[in-house]
Amino acid sequence: MPFRITLPLILLVLFVAAGVAGLALSDNAQSKGKPDVIKIVSSLPRSGSARGQTDSIVQGLKLALHEVNYQITLGDRTYKLEYQDLDDATAAAGNWTIEQEIANANQARSDPDVMVYVGTYNSGAAKVSMPILNKANILMISPANTAPALTKPNTGDKHEPQCYRPTGKVNFCRVVPADDVQGAVAAQWANEIGAKQVYILDDNEVYGKGIADLFHRTCKEKFGIKVLGQESIDSKQQEFKPLLQKVKDAKPDLVYFGGTTQTKAGQIFKDMISVGLTCPMMGPDGTFETAMIESAGKESFEKAPFYATFGGLPIEELKDGRGPTFIKNFTALYGKPPTEAYAAYGYECGLVALDALKRAGKKDRDAVRLAGLATENFVGTIGKWSFDANGDTDSKVMSGNTVKDGKFVFDRKLELKTSARNSP
């Protein structure tokens, strides 16, 4: 009896599978693409809470294509540039989903006209699409991924970042500085404001501890700032008075916290003040949000200064390179100046893509990939920068922000100079 049911079922499954495979094959065979079209796709969370930021990115990206009239001449051929705005989020999830990001990457892979993939917004999403696009040799430029492990060895799991590069070649690059740069930039800021001895706390998580460790190292090795101690907190605790009392007894000029608002940055700042320690506290971009001010209470910021680093400059500080042109053209196209810092990164991605196509000189994925990673001395919205061998920008321009009247305000531009190196 079971036999009779099972056999037709197997046959049915085989039949369907064969059909699907056949469809896939025929689809592949048919899609030779359009010879005079080059496609640039972006995969960003277009629905959900990140909508505001991704709108800005897309606007910036479209501006770059608009500036060249959606046309590019490679050798003696002129191609039409087509842009496709893919969503890696679903309205139901309100956030990016693995399935959607895989679908987008596969769509880009199977469309021979796609030369550049701009994305992703979330570092987690990049981990999903990087291996797919790597096998397809498509240049991937991210306007927003900051997780160090996506590109840098020894910053995450021991298999990272090789596991995102199954072919062994690099195809991912990003125009934003990675998180780990913040630790070094913060150390420079501490040096600028004259801190001679610092105390470091971290939340014992990959992001926070990573930044705190780098802050520690840079303070000691580069600036000769004395590190009085570094300690991890347990962010499930509700208050940290004994710890801050100990920190106070060590008499630091500055307290650095590698962590986020969610891992109790606000409480640490409050406890610092309540034990009577009023030196500045500094934190990474995980504390650069209004939630920090809300959780620590506005009045706390009148008693001690709070500083937060952020990977990027506010729009009004884009004064170098193509920054002013960007603001002018953006205003001309959209009728109002950009508001989100991410608009500049979207624009930058577009410029890098166009520049890579131009230098590749032909519609060929591998040539475009190589050209993209070889981007050197590129003049963008935040000045001149190059990609390093991992596909990271060597631009270490960040902003230093502080709290005034219950709001974060720009304090200074922080720029860490390192030697540029380039070999894709």
Added chain:
Amino acid sequence: MIFAADSAFWQAFTQQTIDGLAFGALIALIALGYTMVYGIVELINFAHGDLFMLGCFLSLTILAAFGLGGLGFDATVKDPSPVYVAVVLLTCLLVAMPFCGALNFAVDWVVYKPLRTAPKLAPLVSAIGVSFIFMNVGLFWGGAQDVNFPNLIPDTNLMSADSGIRFTYKDAMVFGVTVPLMIALTLFVQYSRLGKAMRATAQNPTAAKLMGIDTNKVIGLTFAIGGALAGAGSVVYALKVNTISYTMGFQNGLYAFTAAVLGGIGRIPGAVLGGLIIGLVRYYGSAYVGETWAGALIFGILILILVFRPTGLLGSTTREKV
């Protein structure tokens, strides 16, 4: 080495002791709720920590209503006079205590009372359920993020500046509220009629019933008193720590429960002693061992004590509960 840096060392040590005792007194106040309920119905009321959390949100709501800011409302009363603040805080205390007491009473009536004769595991699991319900109410009330509680009690030091020791109005408030409450509770349980009924019910519910004690009423009132103490604790805690969140009940509840076990569960002085010990271990641990080890240290000591004194510090084998 200790001798070399003696004055600085002792200063820091005294400071941590004061702060640790203040923290411990707060934990003790919550622990009393655990220990009283356990003493009378042998139930670990896991929802107690979350009841305490709801008390904190209620206090914040009252502050917002009086124009002192909180829950997204800006402070409309600028530079409130100390008298105004005192009146508002007294209102908080007078509202939060009955609120938490009544809520705890209601939970007993609705959830635990029908399970009085059920196996011990049933009310225990129900308690965990109630804890989750409270947590979600807190999430709805205050949101997922840490919420700032206005700093209404000044951090002004009451000691002279050159003593190097800080004993602020906040610390004074903590001891000023917790110590009288604990004394009052002890006297109440020892000498009042209801207190005697509570002790009788704890010793032997059946015999107590035979003597004409309405045990269900007595148990309900025990829940109410324990809840009211949590309510008082919530106001004092929020004023001292200045941050509340919907998850705060878990960690503080865990400390309080540990304090109750440490001191000998079911014993009122035991809960107080346990709370103070936990406060001190938490503060010394962070200062001299390491912040990440403080939690492990607390539970390490608990295990040690339970190994050598299974009934807890003040528990006796023929223990007289509550």
